[in-house]
Amino acid sequence: MSTDSVRDAGATPEVEQPWAQLGLKEDEYARIREILGRRPTSSELAMYSVMWSEHCSYKSSKVHLRQFGEKAPASDALLVGMGENAGVVDVGGGWAVTFKVESHNHPSYVEPYQGAATGVGGIVRDILTMGARPVAVMDPLRFGPADAEDTRRVLPGVVAGVGGYGNCLGLPNIGGEVVFDPSYAGNPLVNALCVGVMRHEDVKLARATGAGNLVVLFGATTGGDGIGGVSVLASETFDEQRPTKRPSVQVGDPFMEKVLIECCLEVFAEDLVVGIQDLGGAGLSCATSELASAGDGGMRVALDRVPLRDPSLSPEEILMSESQERMCAVVEPSKVERFLEICAKWDVSATVIGEVTDGDRLEITWHGDLVVDVPPRSVAHEGPVYERPYARPGWQDALQADAPASLPRPADGDGLRDVLLRLVASPNLADKRWVTDQYDRYVLGGTVLAQPEDAGMVRIDEETGLGVALATDGNGRFAKLDPYAGAQLALAEAYRNVATAGATPLAVTNCLNFGSPEDPDVMWQFAEATRGLADACRELGVPVTGGNVSFYNQTGDVAILPTPVVGVLGTIDDVARRTPIGFGEEGQQVYLLGTTRDELAGSEWAHALHGHLGGLPPQVDLAAERTLAQILVNASRDGLVDAAHDLADGGLAQALVEACLRRGTGARIWLPDDLDPFVALFSESTARAVVAVPREEEVRFSDMCTARRFPFVRIGVTDGQGDDALLDVQGLFSVTIGELRAAHTGTFPRLFEQDVQPHA
Known part of the structure; x- marks a missing residue:
């Protein structure tokens, strides 16, 4: 030729x-x-x-x-912003950190192993290009129904690709998500994040x-x-x-x-x-x-x-x-x-x-x-540069009006216990160890927190203990109900997760996964989500340093749930002060921080147990998120909490289960008198966390919350250890740690164990 x-x-x-x-x-x-x-x-x-x-x-x-x-907030920490391969932030002591999340969605459907593997490779090179040594990766993943035939083809290959490439590079995988929803059938989301470390002068x-x-x-x-x-x-x-x-x-x-x-x-x-x-x-x-x-x-x-x-x-x-x-x-x-x-x-x-x-x-x-x-x-x-036409979809009002109020709610202890056990075994809330055990989480020796903790955390300075924490979040159901609020809720949860681990949120990256921009409905979702995220970043004081947009995520004319995945990076002066999610010693006081409302639209309960999506998502309260983060970071720094876990998918019930299972410690819980027990356990109201406070620190911790006028209430005490210990919701039901573990850990092996295939 x-x-x-x-x-x-x-x-x-x-x-x-x-x-x-x-x-x-x-x-x-x-x-x-x-x-x-x-x-x-x-x-x-x-x-x-x-x-x-x-x-x-x-x-x-x-x-x-x-x-x-x-709309970017003023930030003394931002060294390199949007427009380069990745953003760079100053984390103190002459150290700089670069991080970014990107998508490799369509290739991972066509060739799950290579699509996911090269997604990891690409984001690692973006970080390397900034002059940094890559030190950790994360992988927010989304698939079709967990029991669907094609999910059993795609998920094992994607997980093997993420693990195979990252493990061979010798990079720890410290966090991420695995989420299932029918909208991702035929169009999985494989987002990959990498973080790297350098000195300021090496950018x-x-x-x-x-x-x-x-x-x-x-x-x-x-x-x-x-x-x-x-x-x-x-x-x-x-x-x-x-x-x-x-x-x-x-x-x-x-x-x-x-x-x-x-x-x-x-x-x-x-x-x-x-x-x-x-x-x-x-x-x-x-x-x-x-x-x-x-x-x-x-x-x-x-x-x-x-x-x-x-x-x-x-x-x-x-x-x-x-x-x-x-x-x-x-x-x-x-x-x-x-x-x-x-x-x-x-x-x-x-x-x-x-x-x-x-x-x-x-x-x-x-x-x-x-x-x-x-x-x-x-x-x-x-x-x-296109200004695509967009308009609020004609179906949006009907969707928001279809609240889950008519769904049956259990009224007694046996019913609540049954809902809890079914939810902790549901694919989105079940233990993800089948996935994360295929990743090396501790190679390089710098990992101090990794899955299933609220945030991944790595030490970047051996002498001082300086470290960074990262979390990624994004609830597509909330974004479908209200894309403006849904994007803000994604940011709020990632921000809260970082603070729960004891780190101060500093900067944001995002991967905005949507359907076709040629569809005015989709474009409206994108415009609203972007506006919501920009407004929330300004209010929380965390600039966007870079990210990725992934359009055309749909099969035929069926688009995925609008899925803005938000990554937040935070700093911690000494990783020895980190806060894990698990209850440890017996006799510690369990406190619930934040305000609980009857907010179950888009919840995991509505989705997993009833297949329902409708209503308005939980209320966004960014001022409350900011105050809660200050409390959690200060409590970590001053040694006032032994454990902390944010409340998100599955509400208080899921947070308590995960806190008990993490270190095998039970708890006696009494729910607040002013709340319906079902709402208290399963509401997904935001700006909330559950913490375990040593008895000798109760006064100091209470004074900290009171001084900030932040709602808090003592709801229990840690009690008992081992499989026979109980999560005892007093006056309603109790369940052993062993029974919780069996329900929580059995789902993924049952779904995917037979689908593991060796890869070169």
């Missing part, structure tokens, strides 16, 4: 091009021709198609995402500056896997599973990534790079155009220098390939020899493929022929 050069493109304007097959709209193709003053070459068309895809360009979400900057940025500096491609060779991943898979709706989509899924090699990490860190330590970018979505198209666009000149690249593992690849395919474990660095000529020496030491392939120019064009040649000649900003940062 002859090369389609820039010269050819200028001479043959009439040539028909497959712009629609590459995901471009007719007006987008026309705009490309207008920018270039001619038809694009096939290589240019490939670049624009992937870089102008929804996944890369954020063309439907940009107008809404701007709020995260416009790196993705930009190509300095004419004459060289462009070095290093890492794995380039193959045919992942071609068109961001445009073919991530930026269109699934109508059905087609084998032809399989080449769009990348294939990961975690051992290659492990040496690439160490190679990069040694290169960083010797200050050998001017700018650096990983090759993830859109591959070389993204790395070259973004580096050049963010720099102070142009770039010229010889594409035929790219090391290939498939020599039959065309220039278009090389530009679109999303082969994993690759990086692109800008290096001063005087430092290239040392850069290549370090790569050789780590057995990492490295090739000079181009240089920074003093022009304003991105020029790419193929065996001497010029096949790309474009303004880099037009590819990377000046793609189409």
Whole structure:
């Protein structure tokens, strides 16, 4: 096949091009021709198609995402904000932390193992690109019904992929979620978060500056896997599973990534790079155009220098390939020899493929022929921006009016006991050890809290004990009932989880998972959720540092629940002061913090036991969340609590069960007289936590709550240990720790044990 050069493109304007097959709209193709003053070459068309895809360009979400900057609270901690590969925050003592969450949803449905594995690999490289050593990962996951046949195909593969890649990298998996809902059937959500640590002076940025500096491609060779991943898979709706989509899924090699990490860190330590970018979505198209666009000149690249593992690849395919474990660095000529020496030491392939120019064009040649000649900003940062039409759905009012008031509520102790045991065994609330035991949670030796704790926590400074805590949350049912409030509730829960562990919430990342932006109903959900999240971040004082938007999460015309997944990072001066969720010693006083209301719409009780979704979600009270966080952080710092657990899915009942099971300690509980027992146990009102206070600290703890005028009430005492100990809700029912454990831990093995398959 002859090369389609820039010269050819200028001479043959009439040539028909497959712009629609590459995901471009007719007006987008026309705009490309207008920018270039001619038809694009096939290589240019490939670049624009992937870089102008929804996944890369954020063309439907940009107008809404701007709020995260416009409404951002003042923050002395923010070192690098949105726009880079990941945000960076100052955590004290000269340390900086970078973190981000992204999606790999559609690839994980097509090829569960590789889709999930390369999702982990991609987010790890984003963190590495900032100059940081990756220190932990997390995985918020969502699937169709737990007993569905396809869930039994997808979930074991996804879990194996997350664990296989992360374990091979030697990174602890410290948290995440596993959630089931029918809306995710055929469109699971596989979101991956990574956190990394560096010194302030080590921060790196993705930009190509300095004419004459060289462009070095290093890492794995380039193959045919992942071609068109961001445009073919991530930026269109699934109508059905087609084998032809399989080449769009990348294939990961975690051992290659492990040496690439160490190679990069040694290169960083010797200050050998001017700018650096990983090759993830859109591959070389993204790395070259973004580096050049963010720099102070142009770039010229010889594409035929790219090391290939498939020599039959065309220039278009090389530009679109999303082969994993690759990086692109800008290096001063005087430092290239040392850069290549370090790569050789780590057995990492490295090739000079181009240089920074003093022009304003991105020029790419193929065996001497010029096949790309474009303004880099037009590819990377000046793609189409859509103000998609949106409107409140006609069905929203009826949905909100369909409150669960008519659902049967148990009125006696036996009925309450039965509901509790059924809920703790329900897939969303059941023990997730079958999943988390496939992950290494303690490798590297820095993990101090991990699943099933409220937040994951890692030590980042051995001398001082300085650490960071992270939590991810997102309730799609709440967001369906009210997307504005639902996004705020996701933030509030992650914020509360971090504070419950004893850390001060500092910054936010998010992964916004929605259906098709071309559907006005979906776009309204997205607009409302984004507005709600931006408003709540401002009120809580935590800036958004970056994140990801994932659209087209639907099968045919059936969209997933709107699912804004929110990650919150917090700091703790000394991880020795962390607060676990489990009740420990006997004789400690159990307190309930916060206000409980009759709020069961969208609850796990309504969902798991009645298949009901309707009404209004729990009330958002951000001022109360902020005060509760202050109490929990101060109580942790001053040693006033031995355990703390936030109240969320499943309400007080689930929190008590998990607190008892964590360290095998029972409790005698008396419910507040002014609450209906069912509401007291299963309401999902927010801004609440349950804590265990040593008897000698009761006065100090009570004074702290009173001084802040925050509601608190003593509801019990820890009592007994071992399987025969009781969770005794006095006057109503009791259940042994052993019976709770059997109900809580049996669900996942029963559902998925037979589906475990070995993976290479």
